[in-house]
Amino acid sequence: MSTSLSNPPISSNLDGSSLLVAWQLKGKTVLIVGGGEVASGRIEAVLSADAKVVVLAPAKGLHPRTKRFIELCLDHITYYDRHFSGPAELHKMDMVLTALDDPNSSRQIVELCREQRIPVNAADIPDLCDFYFGAQIRDGPLQIMISTNGSSPRIAALLKAKLSSALGGYEGESIRRVGELRDRLKDRAPGIGGAVSRRRMKWMSQLCNEWDMEELTQLDDSMIVKLLDEGWEQNRVPSVHDVGGKSKLRRGRLSKDVFQSTFQDFQAIPYGGSTVLPAALGFLAGGVSVAMLFMYHRQ
Ligand SMILES: C[C@@]1(CC(=O)O)C2=NC(=C\c3[nH]c(c(CCC(=O)O)c3CC(=O)O)Cc3[nH]c(c(CC(=O)O)c3CCC(=O)O)/C=C3\N/C(=C\2)[C@@H](CCC(=O)O)[C@]3(C)CC(=O)O)/[C@H]1CCC(=O)O
Numbered sequence: 001m002s003t004s005l006s007n008p009p010i011s012s013n014l015d016g017s018s019l020l021v022a023w024q025l026k027g028k029t030v031l032i033v034g035g036g037e038v039a040s041g042r043i044e045a046v047l048s049a050d051a052k053v054v055v056l057a058p059a060k061g062l063h064p065r066t067k068r069f070i071e072l073c074l075d076h077i078t079y080y081d082r083h084f085s086g087p088a089e090l091h092k093m094d095m096v097l098t099a100l101d102d103p104n105s106s107r108q109i110v111e112l113c114r115e116q117r118i119p120v121n122a123a124d125i126p127d128l129c130d131f132y133f134g135a136q137i138r139d140g141p142l143q144i145m146i147s148t149n150g151s152s153p154r155i156a157a158l159l160k161a162k163l164s165s166a167l168g169g170y171e172g173e174s175i176r177r178v179g180e181l182r183d184r185l186k187d188r189a190p191g192i193g194g195a196v197s198r199r200r201m202k203w204m205s206q207l208c209n210e211w212d213m214e215e216l217t218q219l220d221d222s223m224i225v226k227l228l229d230e231g232w233e234q235n236r237v238p239s240v241h242d243v244g245g246k247s248k249l250r251r252g253r254l255s256k257d258v259f260q261s262t263f264q265d266f267q268a269i270p271y272g273g274s275t276v277l278p279a280a281l282g283f284l285a286g287g288v289s290v291a292m293l294f295m296y297h298r299q
């Protein structure tokens, strides 16, 4: 299919789904009403987002996991042993989650939240929710949420198991290391928008395309410095081996087309000095790499 800038492709699936975002809760306060098993999952989810949590539920209905969280996370959870008592409970809340065995109370709490424009989820009444939870896979900064938009939470849970088993276990660490490199790159070449931003984006994308994801877990302090000195400063992307790491060459890891297109995009970006020498060297290195990949594929 050919595309052009005047006729860019847009999704044909524009309605009937929900907005998927990574909501930032650090420093915010979340009220959880209810203390059963569902509430315990909510507590875990908001704690992983560094929120302050207020739990409101009679002690006699607490699930053992909810109890454990309350006992272990004293710094993060404020617990009140009582039923929801009215609008004053919502004071200064940034989000409210109800997980009750009493739909009437759920409904009332949701209405109060609406009046105060506080985003709310009621575990038992999807129609009243501002947002749904989903099945979650977490590995450090990697967060995968599977949502069936209210149609089949069980299938979301089953898909989670399927997707988890397809992961290698190193992705979270790769992402953490790349995050560190991105921060250091922004320190070295600061600025928002414009040519420097475009050049940073191309360089980062090319690195992630060319290195195997598992290789990225090796990015320690000294490799990061080398990458920036010998890669970024010289307008090239060294291999993991070039900066003192161990290569992990896999069959089919990078197609010739992908390599050539990212490499050409990267060359097209101007930077401080002359682009002729690095471009020529890059072209030579690119040619050699493509030839090596080609030979590798033919073995
Ligand atoms: C994904 C997950 C996340 C989580 O809760 O953290 C989640 N439900 C999970 C499990 C699960 N929930 C239920 C079953 C029994 C099987 C079944 O009913 O199908 C199972 C299966 C199990 O336990 O394995 C019962 C159920 N769920 C809802 C209602 C009310 C209703 O539908 O009316 C009823 C009672 C229905 C009734 O009375 O008949 C409603 C919602 N549940 C959602 C999320 C939202 C939509 C998400 C989506 O569609 O993707 C939504 C709309 C609101 C919300 O909760 O935000 C979590 C799996 C996490 C994991 O395993 O990782």
Ligand SMILES: NC(=O)c1ccc[n+]([C@@H]2O[C@H](COP(=O)([O-])OP(=O)(O)OC[C@H]3O[C@@H](n4cnc5c(N)ncnc54)[C@H](O)[C@@H]3O)[C@@H](O)[C@H]2O)c1
Residues within 6 Å of the ligand: 033, 034, 035, 036, 037, 038, 039, 056, 057, 058, 060, 061, 062, 063, 082, 083, 084, 099, 100, 101, 102, 105, 123, 124, 153
């Ligand atoms: N969304 C989901 O994933 C999902 C999954 C299963 C069940 N559900 C629904 O979620 C609800 C909660 O499920 P559960 O298994 O945790 O139930 P549960 O019966 O174990 O827990 C209910 C909790 O709510 C407390 N409670 C009741 N009224 C209250 C009030 N007015 N103020 C404060 N606390 C109050 C109870 O003391 C108890 O701690 C149920 O309605 C269930 O149908 C949702």
